[in-house]
Amino acid sequence: MSGTLYGVGLGPGDPDLITRKAARLIEGAGVIAYPALAGGESLARAIAAGLIPANAHEIVMDVPMTLAREPAQAAYDTGAAQIAQALEQGRDVVCLCEGDPFFYGSFMYLYARLKDRFSVEVVPGVTSLTACAALAGMPLVARNERLTVLPGPLPEDELALRIEGAESVAILKVGRHLPKLRAVIDRLGLLDRATYVERATLAQQRVCPLAEAPDNAPYFSMILLTKGADPWL
Amino acid sequence: MSGTLYGVGLGPGDPDLITRKAARLIEGAGVIAYPALAGGESLARAIAAGLIPANAHEIVMDVPMTLAREPAQAAYDTGAAQIAQALEQGRDVVCLCEGDPFFYGSFMYLYARLKDRFSVEVVPGVTSLTACAALAGMPLVARNERLTVLPGPLPEDELALRIEGAESVAILKVGRHLPKLRAVIDRLGLLDRATYVERATLAQQRVCPLAEAPDNAPYFSMILLTKGADPWL
Numbered sequence: 008m009s010g011t012l013y014g015v016g017l018g019p020g021d022p023d024l025i026t027r028k029a030a031r032l033i034e035g036a037g038v039i040a041y042p043a044l045a046g047g048e049s050l051a052r053a054i055a056a057g058l059i060p061a062n063a064h065e066i067v068m069d070v071p072m073t074l075a076r077e078p079a080q081a082a083y084d085t086g087a088a089q090i091a092q093a094l095e096q097g098r099d100v101v102c103l104c105e106g107d108p109f110f111y112g113s114f115m116y117l118y119a120r121l122k123d124r125f126s127v128e129v130v131p132g133v134t135s136l137t138a139c140a141a142l143a144g145m146p147l148v149a150r151n152e153r154l155t156v157l158p159g160p161l162p163e164d165e166l167a168l169r170i171e172g173a174e175s176v177a178i179l180k181v182g183r184h185l186p187k188l189r190a191v192i193d194r195l196g197l198l199d200r201a202t203y204v205e206r207a208t209l210a211q212q213r214v215c216p217l218a219e220a221p222d223n224a225p226y227f228s229m230i231l232l233t234k235g236a237d238p239w240l
Numbered sequence: 241m242s243g244t245l246y247g248v249g250l251g252p253g254d255p256d257l258i259t260r261k262a263a264r265l266i267e268g269a270g271v272i273a274y275p276a277l278a279g280g281e282s283l284a285r286a287i288a289a290g291l292i293p294a295n296a297h298e299i300v301m302d303v304p305m306t307l308a309r310e311p312a313q314a315a316y317d318t319g320a321a322q323i324a325q326a327l328e329q330g331r332d333v334v335c336l337c338e339g340d341p342f343f344y345g346s347f348m349y350l351y352a353r354l355k356d357r358f359s360v361e362v363v364p365g366v367t368s369l370t371a372c373a374a375l376a377g378m379p380l381v382a383r384n385e386r387l388t389v390l391p392g393p394l395p396e397d398e399l400a401l402r403i404e405g406a407e408s409v410a411i412l413k414v415g416r417h418l419p420k421l422r423a424v425i426d427r428l429g430l431l432d433r434a435t436y437v438e439r440a441t442l443a444q445q446r447v448c449p450l451a452e453a454p455d456n457a458p459y460f461s462m463i464l465l466t467k468g469a470d471p472w473l
Contacts, residue, residue, distance in 0.1 A: 016366075021261070023260050023264075024259045024364065026259050026260070027255075027260060107370040108374070109379045109380045110381065116382075118377075119379075129377070130257075131251075131257065131373070131374040133259060133364045133366055136343075137340040137343050137367060140340075140342040140364070141340075141342060141363065144355065144360075147342045148343065148389065149348055151391040152391070153389065153394070153402060154343075154388070154389040155387070155388045158383070161386070169386060172388075180384075
């Protein structure tokens with residue numbers, strides 16, 4: 008009988024924000040899989056480090072840092088094949104995912120490759136979205152308010168259109184797009200409603216008004232913008 | 241010295257999806273606060289029940305089930321006053337919140353009332369959004385895709401406009417609005433991309449194609465619709 012693949016959300020970075028279910032699965036794992044930047048560190052492994060059994064077999068997926076499609080696809084093909092081999096031997100595999108597996112998580116590429124052949128369970132995690140909101144003290148949405156999540160690389164016109172259509176907006180993957188994003192938000196007259204959050208819940212976390220954010224933001228940064236969340240005072 | 245107010249997200253319902261931080265805070269709590277439907281049960285308390293110390297003092301906020309503004313405001317005014325009294329006595333207060341405190345959570349009303357007078361820490365939780373996606377096996381967003389979260393009571397034209405503007409859409413607070421929502425999604429030609437999820441992670445959970453969902457859905461139900469999440473195969 009084949010094993011089960013668990014796609015386990017680890018939350019935004021603080022190991023304390025791992026769920027009890029995820030912690031139990033990791034502590035009992037015989038085989039652990041996780042992505043790493045090619046040749047470099049794995050944030051997912053770092054978050055879970057205190058829970059990984061010393062004798063667990065580890066499958067490392069080296070994911071190239073490139074926008075090109077083929078090299079990344081090949082990395083997930085290779086990772087899926089290694090995971091499939093363990094599952095076929097009847098071993099369960101716990102795949103570590105930063106944040107939540109289905110919210111901009113690379114686990115979805117493994118899921119697409121393996122879900123029709125094996126039993127797969129996805130364990131949801133705390134997303135960077137609500138972790139940043141908590142840290143910034145910015146309620147996102149209440150009652151009949153709308154929330155839109157946008158990636159920073161989108162074109163300016165598209166960003167402006169979507170920002171206008173929601174009471175709250177979170178922009179992920181800010182990175183080098185920060186000056187463009189700040190300009191769009193300023194043009195909409197919303198700069199004083201926008202907060203910049205960097206590496207939420209990690210030791211180097213930072214929160215400041217978007218107006219004061221650095222031009223060259225790291226990949227793990229977010230802009231939160233809210234026109235809503237009426238406090239019902 | 242005043243105590244600290246902790247707004248603690250409990251996740252979508254399965255007590256196993258409580259984070260380790262939330263569990264520790266609840267287990268050590270001297271004062272617990274939570275909302276309950278007027279005269280009825282508290283889902284928040286039920287989720288955390290196994291962790292609440294037997295001798296904890298409990299502050300119950302009876303929230304009326306009405307769309308009118310004033311009775312709910314009065315309930316949060318009363319709750320905030322009771323919490324403030326405990327904080328002024330130097331006691332910490334752990335406020336239990338279904339899901340995440342700042343994602344359609346009533347904690348934001350207490351936060352607005354107390355944040356300027358007391359130390360408040362918000363502990364993010366797993367949202368119903370990613371819990372439903374995990375249960376339905378529906379990756380939400382990848383790479384440069386957009387996600388929009390909409391409440392079911394919005395008007396049809398607004399729903400249609402926002403559904404067209406994102407690769408993935410989650411519609412919360414479905415309830416009696418289900419027939420309207422299904423009609424809008426069908427008119428957009430997207431009915432076969434939509435899944436209905438009811439009471440995710442609770443014992444009575446249910447997942448089915450939206451086409452087969454009941455006309456009269458409970459409040460805790462969601463529609464997930466995805467045109468994106470390209471699996472990069």
